[in-house]
Amino acid sequence: MSSLTHLERLEAESIHILREVVAEVENPVMLYSIGKDSTVMLHLARKAFAPGRLPFPLLHIDTTWNFRETISFRDRIVAQYGLDLIVHVNQDGLRDGVTPFSHGTPVYTDVMLTQSLRQALDKHGFGAAFGGGRRDEEKSRAKERILSFRAAGHRWDPRNQRPELWDLYNTRTGPGETIRAFPISNWTELDVWQYIHRENIELPGVYFADRRPVVERDGVLIMVDDDRYPLLPGEVAHTKTVRFRTLGCYPLTGGFESGARSVADIIRETLLATSSERQGRVIDRDQPASMEKKKQEGYF
Amino acid sequence: MAHKFDLVAGDIVEYLKSHERKSLLRFLTCGSVDDGKSTLIGRLLFESKLIFEDQLAALEADSKKVGTQGDRLDLALLVDGLASEREQGITIDVAYRFFATDRRKFIVADTPGHEQYTRNMATGASTADLAIILVDARKGILTQTRRHSFIATSLGIRNIVLAVNKMDLVGYDQRVFADIDIAYRELAETLGGIHHIVSIPISALEGDNVVTHSTAMDWYSGPTLMQHLEEVEIDAAHEALPLRMPVQWVNRPSADFRGFSGRIAGGTVSPGDRVKVLPSARESTVARIVTMDGDLGEAVAGQSVTLTLTDEIDIARGDMICAAGDPAQIGSQFEATILWMAEDRLYPGRTYLIKTGAQTAQATIGAAKYKIDVNTLAHEAGKDLDLNEIGRFTLSLDRTIAFDPYEDNRQTGGFILIDRMTNATVGAGMIHFALRRSANVHWQATDIDKSARGALKGHRPAVLWFTGLSGSGKSTIANIVERRLAAAGVHTMLLDGDNVRHGLNKDLGFTDADRVENIRRVAEVAGLMTEAGLVTLVSFISPFEAERQMARARVPEGEFVLVHVDTPLDVAESRDVKGLYRKARAGQIANFTGIDSPYEAPQNAELTVNTAELSAEDAADRVIAEIVRRSIVPPIG
Structure with missing residues (x-):
């Protein structure tokens, strides 16, 4: 296989995983967070089933705190490729007024992301959900399998994973058991960017530098995307040329000043970067091994 | 890797072009807890500059808290993952790590060295092109070295790197290294299958010969570990193999498109190539290689593609598309x-x-x-x-x-x-x-099939499989049933366990393997007889559920009628028509069903007849009533 490049091999592996899960598991769904990893995964899925349509819907867990730009991007992509999109909001959380400011980040992410995802998966009875997780993101992910099984209640047991040999995936599930499938497990952040560049894949605008209103919080720049953001007394948002390395809820996503306006610029910046991707995610900094704990509780 | 940054800062587009041509090497590291495996991987990550400043800060903090290297960075902490493992200081599962140089991207399967985790190592080895076998220079070749090498070669890894680690602890002594190298090559001889061994003296802790040449070992002139990983030729043999593509998915978006999707497992394919589809053995020609970005002129092993064929032949998931001239x-x-x-x-x-x-x-x-x-x-x-x-x-x-x-x-x-x-x-x-x-022996597609043959006969084909203890009356009942069917004009055949052993199966004894084979042949012959349209009666002790299941699976559903001739052991033994129970009790026959080998009573028999209560004639009546009820034969007077 020496004549294939690393990107070609990664692409082929991901397509193989997507097809295998769709062929063997009833009622799959693809989690679509609109971020670059989801966008690459969606691109791979379109390749896997071309010239046919995607044989599964997309699911967006909407916290109601997304960057406005990403929502309009989502709707445009869905229309452009004729995709089926399910948008789920945790109505209980909305009714109880759970926001990052009212209840703090851990409660907010648990209610509006983790619980919301579980609600949506249960409501539609999805047998498998594709996610854009990568093993290089975080140490506990490095040991997760490509197919990860969740018992009823969505808990993950890192001690009880199925071995994965060759490209043979055991997709059988028991009652109440569901699958999280990670087709781009073996991609690194740089692979994702190089692939976006090679394939000319369109991304939401917030990845690219632009003049945006921001305030500084804990050493990172937070975009004031709408008038719900609580400014401190006397505080005003400053307009700076910033971009974001990850997309989440805008009040929890740290941006930084940058002049990168193209994918090539971003790659240059990434290669010269001095901090890792998750640094911008406030969610990961609560406690050591926090991602692993969240995952055991059912976070994707 | 400093030049990477120069290039990036210079012409990023040029940089990206060159990097899109990188290849991918997957390798496996094998060693026990103390061999310094995590330290080695940590060093590879560290030296290829893939550690970001925030991770470095976390590493410094962790090193002070739980590190084993005093004030120095404990690089092993970079790779130890799950929380409980970090506390124990042990890697307990397969973890995958990633790094890249200007020439290659690497995926490292990090697997533990404990005896009980052979399965994890095999998992990592199944996708690896190369294995690094770590040996502690102070200890030399150990039992585990042999075990790791055996598993790696069994899983098909042909390239081995023997990394003799902790050279700093043996004074960078060339003799120590040379002795271990020789001992390992002797070991490898006994394994076979290894094409290429490269031995490298290193210190993962100090960095000697990992990325940069060691100044303490000027007697070593070979490549550093990183150099070797970048340059080693990965078996391109996959593309030289004949075409293999397991069909994962039949892509049928509309009535006028029917494509077969899968990942090519060997060889290359182009439009116009003749292919054979297994197991049906139908042949056709590749029409197109379809992708979202347009058709391809050729695809090679490792790629995921969608093929269309020039003929409308029946292909389902699980079939394999092969080179017509060299099929699987x-x-x-x-x-x-x-x-x-x-x-x-x-x-x-x-x-x-x-x-x-x-x-x-x-x-x-x-x-x-x-x-x-x-x-x-x-x-x-x-x-x-x-x-x-x-x-x-x-x-x-x-x-x-x-x-x-x-x-x-x-x-x-x-x-x-x-x-x-x-x-x-x-x-x-x-x-x-x-x-x-x-x-x-490939399947030959033929024109006259079983239903055509059956239509000439006025009844449907079936296998009546009689199971039960020796002396239960199987053969007697089967004989009566056949006589009455034949009288009614039904075309029959009777296969008797004892008789078959005189001819078809006379080469088989009574070992477990021979018993399985014995029953397989009988099931196969019975299957062939049904294809000829016959009602085939088989009289066979067949004590194991798995064997009966194998026989049942040989014919389509509805054509297999299992008749359990149910007789208590004491009744069968008291009959002892052939004197076999007496011999078995005397220890003259081993593995005799009912005596020292179990009889698994069937749970899914279509019919059970108890010959302690029924005469053989009455039992035969019940069998015939059952196959009439199943519309296999018309009512028999």
Whole structure:
């Protein structure tokens, strides 16, 4: 296989995983967070089933705190490729007024992301959900399998994973058991960017530098995307040329000043970067091994 | 890797172009807890500048808190993952790490060295192109070195790097290194299958010969570890193989498009190529290689593609598209090496699901040829396998599948075994060859089929399978049934267990393997007879559920009627028509059903007749009533 490049091999592996899960598991769904990893995964899925349509819907867990730009991007992509999109909001959380400011980040992410995802998966009875997780993101992910099984209640047991040999995936599930499938497990952040560049894949605008209103919080720049953001007394948002390395809820996503306006610029910046991707995610900094704990509780 | 940054800062587009041509090397590191494996991987990550400042800060904090290197950075902490493992300081699972240089991207499977984790190492090895075997320079070749090398080569890894680590602790002594190198090459000789061994003296802790040449070992003129990983030729042999593509998905978006999607497991394919589809053996020609970005002129091993063919032939998921001139083998019985991965033992006679390529079937484990002691590599007698044990077995499948010997193609010769109740992946295996040379005999498609033959006869074909203890009355009842069917104009055939052993099966004895084969042949002949349109009566003790299941699976549903001739052991023994029970009780016959070998009463018999209560004539009446009820034969007066 020496004549294939690393990107070609990664692409082929991901397509193989997507097809295998769709062929063997009833009622799959693809989690679509609109971020670059989801966008690459969606691109791979379109390749896997071309010239046919995607044989599964997309699911967006909407916290109601997304960057406005990403929502309009989502709707445009869905229309452009004729995709089926399910948008789920945790109505209980909305009714109880759970926001990052009212209840703090851990409660907010648990209610509006983790619980919301579980609600949506249960409501539609999805047998498998594709996610854009990568093993290089975080140490506990490095040991997760490509197919990860969740018992009823969505808990993950890192001690009880199925071995994965060759490209043979055991997709059988028991009652109440569901699958999280990670087709781009073996991609690194740089692979994702190089692939976006090679394939000319369109991304939401917030990845690219632009003049945006921001305030500084804990050493990172937070975009004031709408008038719900609580400014401190006397505080005003400053307009700076910033971009974001990850997309989440805008009040929890740290941006930084940058002049990168193209994918090539971003790659240059990434290669010269001095901090890792998750640094911008406030969610990961609560406690050591926090991602692993969240995952055991059912976070994707 | 400083030049990377110059290039990036310079012309990014040029940089990206060159990086899109990088290749990918997957490798495996094997060593025990103390060999410095995590430190080595940590160093590779560290030196390829893939550690960001925030991670470095976290590493410094962790090193002070739980590190084992005093004030220095403990690079092993970069790779130890899950929380509980970090506390124990032990890696307990397979973890995948990534780094890249200007020439290659690397995926490292980091697997533990504990004895009980053989399965994890096999998992990592199954996708690796190369293995790094770590040896502590102070300890030399250990039992585990042999075990690691054996597992790596068994899983088909042909490139080995012997990394002699901790050279700093033996004064960078050339003699120590040379002795270990020689000892290892002797060991490798006994394993076979290794094409290429490179030995490198290193210190993962100090960095000697990992990325940069060691100044303390100027006697070593070979490549550093990183140089070797960047330059080693990865077997391009995959593309030289004949075309293999397991069909994963039939892509049928509209009535006028029918494509077959899969990942090419060997060889290359172009439009115009003749292909043969297994196991049906229908031939066609490749019309197009379809992708979202337009058709391709050629696709090669490793790529995921969608093919269309010029002819409308029936192809389903699980079939294999092969080069017409050099197709894969087909078969339903194999000899294979199995690595057991579950707490519950593997027993011969049990049935599991087998998955290979996109094919899933039921596989019954036959007799063990031998077990392999992974520490001494000695072959041992044994029937079953415990967790982490390896053995060589025969397997019988309920259907014919396409495959290649694992030695020829890892993708089409490797399989996993799945427990049908728990759904756990309980074993992994490698097919060596099909039994009885069925492998190279391909199915010949014919025009007159079974329904055409049956239509001439005025009844449907079926297998009436009589099971029960010796002396239960199976043969007597079967004989009466056949006589009455024949009188009514039904075309029949009777296969009797004893009679078959005088001819077709006279080469078989009474070992477990021979018993399985005996019954397989009878089931096969019965199947052929039904294809000829006959009602075939089989009178056979057939004590094991797995064997009866194999026979049932040979014919379509509804054509197999299992008749359990149910007689209490004491009744059968008191009849003892052939004097066999007396001999068995006297110890003159071993493995006699009912005496020292079990009879598994069927749970799914279509009919049970108890000959302690019924006469043979009455029992025959019931059998005939049953097949009339099933519309196999018309009512018989």
